[in-house]
Amino acid sequence: MRTKSLAWKSLALLGLAAIVGGAASEAQAASEQVGEVSTAFRWVGRNDRVVVEAYDDPKVQGVTCYVSRARTGGVKGTVGLAEDRAEASIACRQVGAVQFSAKLPLQEDVFTERMSVLFKRLHIVRLVDPKRNTLVYLTYSDKLVDGSPQNSVTAVPVPPGSPIPLK
DSSP: OHHHHHHHHHHHHHHHHHHHHHHHGGGOOOOEEEEEEEEEOOSSSBOEEEEEEEEEOTTEEEEEEEEEEEEOOHHHHHHTOSOOOSOEEEEEEEEEEEEESSOBOSEEEEEEEEOSSSSOEEEEEEEEETTTTEEEEEEEEEOSSOOOOOEEEEEEEOOTTSOOOBO
């Protein structure tokens, strides 16, 4: 009887994970891997590494965010079951003419990406500083029960002749 109860709890958790993952996927953006550096040798599976990925802001053409973060290797990391560390670093830069495809809210979750099989996600949030005509990007991770206070922030000043359109 006890194994049936555990099986139902496991199925309920997986269902909840699918719902939570589906709801958070609306801010999902495609990343492009720029490179990686191996940090620890693993006998089986991929090595532990630091990966650098580029994310283009979907509403602000000409701005790209570069995020570096640890990726766990080994067997679990190779098959996607490892939980990556919550640390990440971000640097966003103007890489072309800045153009806005829509009016921006003062704060918006721009990118999210899964960091573990259940409940842990990496977030990149865009904040608008209208006084300084600047886009501020913040990265952090969260978990269903407890997130991490570790974060990183960067800013992209928008040229004075191009005010940021706000909602």
